[in-house]
Amino acid sequence: MKLTKDEKLFQQYQRGLLKEKRIVFTWQLSIAVIFFLSWEITSRFYIIDPLLFSSPTKIFELIITRISNGTMFSHISITLFETLLGFLIGTIGGVLIATSLWYSDRFANIMDPYLVIFNAMPKVALGPILIVALGPGYMSIIAMGFIISVIVTTLVVYRAFLEVDQNYTMVLRSFGATKSQIFKEAIFPAALPVMISTLKVNVGLSWVGVIVGEYLVSKQGLGYLIIYGFQVFDFTLVMSSLVIIAILAALMYKGVEKLEHWLIRHTK
Amino acid sequence: MPILELREVSHYYFTKKGYTKALENISFSMEAGQFISLLGPSGCGKSTILSIVGRLLENTSGKVLIHNEPIDKNEAEIGYMLQQDYLFPWKTVLDNVMLGPKIQKRQNKELEDRAKKLLQEVGLGNVLSQYPKELSGGMRQRAALVRTLMNNPEIFLLDEPFSALDFQTKLKLEDLVATILKNYHKTTILVTHDIGEAIAMSDSIIIMHANPGRIAHVYDVPEVLRNETPMIARKHEAFQPLFDKIWQDLEETESKEKIGDST
Incomplete structure (x- = not known):
């Protein structure tokens, strides 16, 4: 040819x-x-020092044995469950709060200082209070994952709602659209790309929340394994948990990225 | 009976730091099917008038009547066309055009057929399921025109709808819009800063001054120009004299305002 x-x-x-x-x-x-x-x-x-820093082969061996004898699976699944739930509730909650702020300017003005305080506050400092309020179980760990991402989501998404071009609103208003129609037809779809990019940030944040939560209370999970390994000086266990967290977090991030591509294809 | 009447309309914009008087004692009236242009420097309140007639703003004082009824009590449809098309990028051309009916919850097969027919009429019959970004600027603005037409507005408000287009597209679109509006017997207000466009398209031209926005002069476009399409009107011998007159008028106000500023 x-x-x-x-x-x-x-x-x-x-x-x-x-x-x-x-x-x-x-x-x-x-x-x-x-x-x-x-x-x-x-x-x-x-x-x-191999006692402190372990080694890749030891970590690999530990992960293989622990996975094959099933003692790793429950830790992985509990942490993954808590993270996903914290992530979902945090993101959806943030979008819902942002929506209500958008609906009422007065509400937004009233809430403004509280949002600033909550945003500036290091959320992990609330850990002990959450444990006291919700009990030393997975509830407070999920709450931790939620609380760490919800305010950032609220602020970023609310800003995105406000930045939607006013002229789209004007077109809809000239047809006599109600506020919820304006939200549904213009504000929400126009802000969707920003919402998806907050998802990416929230994946990381939820992991932080859940791992810190597990440090504080749990008897299961990857965060617990890290703390436990630290206390009994089994750094191979600590490192293994870290490796697994890194892999899972990267996978979750990739998943969100796939979702992003899919959504952009189907909404643009 | 005039379809639209403004009586001594004034408007203020209030901000935390103070206020500006955007309009002062604006009065004019329009008969059904009439085409008026508002011409003047930026800041003369042209767009404010459109927003008030379009019910997007409430005038601070004065009266706006449609069919002799206050504008907020009257339900006449008013259509808006803006500087840019503002088609929704995530909707297809047809969905964009059907937006008005959708908002008013009266979508049906009949209206959809009407939308398709109108799109056909403006030469967009073969891009119904494409997205706005796949269209050229002129095509998008035509789709926006159909979107506005779909609601069957009695009064059409055009806010510099041709200013973002290249010259050739602009001339063609002027012709198309003028023809369609005439065919459907729409009452139209065009805001523009293009003297030629105002003369070529309208029946009369209102010259406005800024700070505060007020009516300076009203020019009636000669009958011979009104009956022609914009493209032909631009070439007519009656076109240039009127253009020069309005040009001079605008120049004078500008220089007067400059003197006014320095004192």
Whole structure:
């Protein structure tokens, strides 16, 4: 098959893209390999204390045995459940509060100082109060995941509602639209991209809330394993939990990103 | 009987720091099917008049009557076309056009057919299910025109709807809009700062001054120009003399205002 000059140029461009992709991937892989390799080697030769820093092989072994004998699964599932729930309630709650602020300017003005205080406050400091109020169980851990993301969501989404171009509202008003019609037809869909980007932030925040919550009270979960491992000086356990958290959080983030692409395709 | 009448309408904008008088004693009236242009420098309150007639603002004092009834008691439909199309990017062209009926909860097959027919009429029959971003500026503005037409407004308000378009598209769209509005016998107010556009499209032109916004002069466009489409009117021999007269009028006010500012 003969190719025209244009097609050849295009192929050349595609090859260039592929090459760049390969270079980036090679670097990414080398960084990971070098990191784990030097960790393993320094730990084996006692350059760093293997008791404190463990080593990749020990961590890998522990994860495999714990997963195969089933002692890891309950911890993973409980933490994942708490995080997802905290994330969902926090995000939906934030959007609902933002909606009510948008509905009534007066309500927004009244709430303003309280939102500022709540936003500025380090939410994890509320931990003990949550435990006293909701009991030392998963309820207060979920509440922790919720409280840490809800105010940020409220503020960001409310701002996005306010920044929707007034002229869309004007078009709707000229048709005699009610406030809830304006919200449904213009404000909500226009602010959707911002809402989705808050989802990404909230994934990270909910993990913080839940892990801190588990530090404080729980008898199960990955946060508990970290604290437990710390107390009994089993740093292989601490590191394993960290690795699992990193993987799960990244997966959840990727999931939200997929959702974002899907929503943008189906709403634009 | 006039369809729309403004009697000594004044309007103030209030802010925390003070107020500005946007309109002072604006009075004019319009017969059904008439086309009036509001022409003047920015800040002369042209758009404020549209907002008041469009029921988006309530005038501070004076009376606005539609069919001899106060505007807030009358239910006549009023259509709005803005500088940009403001089509909703997440809706298809047809859904955008059907927005008015949807808001008023009277969607039906008949109206949808009407929407399709109108879109056909403005040359958008083959892009019904496309999204606004896939359309050119002129096409989008035509879709916005149909969206406004769908509600069958008695009074049409055009707020510089052609200003964001390139010159050729603008001239073509002027022709289309003028023809359609004439065919459907709509009463129209056009806000513009383009003298040529005002002469080519309207029956009479209201020149406004700024600070506070008030009516300076009213020009009637000669019969010969009114009967032509905008494109032909622009080339007519009666066009240039009126253009020069209005130009001079606007120049004079501008220089007067500058002197006024320095004292």
